[in-house]
Amino acid sequence: MLGLDKAYRWFVSSLANQLLFTYLLIIIISLMAVTLWALLTIRAESINDLSNSLKIEAVNLALEIDNDLELDSEDSRARIQKAAERRATNQGVEIIVVDSSGHVLADSSPEDKEPGAEDQKRAQENISKDTEVNEALAGIISVYKRNSPATNTKTLFVAYPVRSRGVTAGVIRIGVPITEVEQRLRKNLIVFLEIIFATGVLTVLISLWFADRFMRPVKEMSKLAKEISFSTEFTNYLPVDRRDEIGELSLSFNQMVARLKEQERIRQEFIANASHELKTPVMAIGSVVEALQAGAAEDPELRKKFLESLEKLSERQRKLIAELLDVSKLDSSPHAGWSDTIDIASVISESVEQVKAQADKKDVQMTPPQDGPNYQVLGNSSQLQRAIVNLLSNAINYTQSGGTVSVETVLSDYSLVQIQVKDSGMGIAPEDLPHVFERFYRADKSRTRELGGAGLGLAIAREIVARHHGLIDVESVVGKGTTFTITLPLVEERT
Ligand SMILES: Nc1ncnc2c1ncn2[C@@H]1O[C@H](COP(=O)(O)OP(=O)(O)O)[C@@H](O)[C@H]1O
Ligand SMILES: [Mg+2]
Secondary structure (H helix, E strand, O other): OHHHHHHHHHHHOOHHHHHHHHHHHHHHHHHHHHHHHHHHHHHHHHHHHHHHHHHHHHHHHHHHHHHHHHHOOHHHHHHHHHHHHHHHHHHOOEEEEEEOOOEEEEEOOHHHHOOOHHHHHHHHOEOOOOHHHHHHHOOOOEEEEEEOOOOOOEEEEEEEEEEEOOEEEEEEEEEEEOHHHHHHHHHHHHHHHHHHHHHHHHHHHHHHHHHHHHHHHHHHHHHHHHHHHHOOOOOOOOOOOOOOHHHHHHHHHHHHHHHHHHHHHHHHHHHHHHHHHHHHHHHHHHHHHHHHHOOHHHOHHHHHHHHHHHHHHHHHHHHHHHHHHHHHHHHHOOOOOOOEEEEHHHHHHHHHHHHHHHHHHHOOEEEOOOOOOOOEEEEOHHHHHHHHHHHHHHHHHOOOOOOEEEEEEEEOOOOEEEEEEEEOOOOOOOOOHHHOOOOOOOOOHHHHHHHOOOOOHHHHHHHHHHHOOOEEEEEEEOOOEEEEEEEEEEOOOOO
């Protein structure tokens, strides 16, 4: 039982084994079936052939002895015996001739040729009880297989009625051992078994070759997958040198590895950037505190200045942390719960409300949103507001005092609505334009230290808009101003 269990486990441990043995089993079973059928057919055919040639022999002998059968004299019997013996030795068969009552007239068997009483006895024997003789006496050519009493081997008997003037004058029975046929069959069987064995061996060899061809890439894949699950270095790829499903699988696998590699790169970059951004204000706070401790706190003017900058720095840190949390939330949370119907107009007016203080402080003119048709989109209103606020606060941030910022809603198509945030600010240089939506990207590093944040606002806005199945775009002229456009699909009118 234990051995069987072990064998089974070995069998299921490899796809190649399973394929190989299943095929082998199928091939051997079908070859055996074919062999069995072929042998049975050959046997039947051979016996049929044999009995036909015995019939011909009987007919020939009948032609030779039919006159003597009628005569029934010593001479005629001797002639019949001679004819039977001659034919029997020629053909390697045993021949018995009986008269119309079933008494043996002639017998070719060598035992009967022995001199004395026995010969006499055999010659008088009545064998009309033997089935084939019985049938032949009734006028039917009869074929039977049974053990011959003379040789005690399996024998094929053909009994042929010799007819003379309408009546059966006697019967010629010819017997031949079937051992010869069976010997021939046995030879055939051996050949068949050899073929089966050779086919089996060939199958095993071909299957092993195939299995290796199939299994090698699968094994490589599994090895690489294991490697990947243990490390974050994605340096290895699979060879793609096949055009079949395995090649396709390798290709997909490589694409997956490439994607993982890219994501890992983004993740590491994000962590590096985030830590750098977090570190900067903390260090600044540290040096301000140091300055205060060193005596700056004594001077009321200096103290006020330093405390204000502490406030700014901690505010900056708070904003940065809030943004980082937003990014990680957007990265990890699924899209569920983003299917409320949102009124664009109310989201815009709430966003404007939210940045009003910032605009007032900077003395930037906010053009109030115009009244118009109420457009609706599907999504999450607080997230959409977050995206618009990010655009508005950038617009205020990067516009000098006295400038203007406006937000408009335009129907761009029957199914699309655009939210445009315009400013009359400093603009963005053409070489920076393609990058402003990237995480931690700031157009002017030196300048925006004072003005902007960590460079996450637009990345967050773009992610939110994408989750609303929308697009975000930017146009800008340096020194003139910038327009950010969010395009969203409208809620389908249900009529
Ligand atoms: N309205 C704008 N006018 C000029 N430059 C802008 C405007 N909006 C964004 N930018 C540029 O794009 C960069 C990325 O913006 P954002 O992702 O909001 O980061 P942050 O505002 O924190 O710097 C900004 O640093 C700024 O250089
Ligand atoms: Mg910003």
